[in-house]
Amino acid sequence: xxxxxxxxxxxxxxxxxxxxxxxxxxxxxxxxxxxxxxxxxxxxxxxxxxxxxxxxxxxxxxxxxxxxxxxxxxxxxxxxxxxxxxxxxxxxx
Numbered sequence: 001x002x003x004x005x006x007x008x009x010x011x012x013x014x015x016x017x018x019x020x021x022x023x024x025x026x027x028x029x030x031x032x033x034x035x036x037x038x039x040x041x042x043x044x045x046x047x048x049x050x051x052x053x054x055x056x057x058x059x060x061x062x063x064x065x066x067x068x069x070x071x072x073x074x075x076x077x078x079x080x081x082x083x084x085x086x087x088x089x090x091x092x093x
Contacts, residue, residue: 039071039072042071042072044067044070048078049067051078052067052070052077052078053067054089054090054091055088055089055090055091056089080092
């Protein structure tokens, strides 16, 4: 009898509330919700470029052109990595 009551309480607590507002992310993965925020403009400051190019010497390789189109996405290229002999860009010195 105790198990039945426990199951009923758990079942009620997991039931979605009626009239909930907003949207559930991923419920329609083929469409972007109309009210979803988006980045309209991404201005990179000289400080951002200085951090992104830390430890890279000039002339810069053309392969670094991706930085122009990076946008506001996360990239590990602009963050310190491993220490010791693997710290080729000297982030940790």
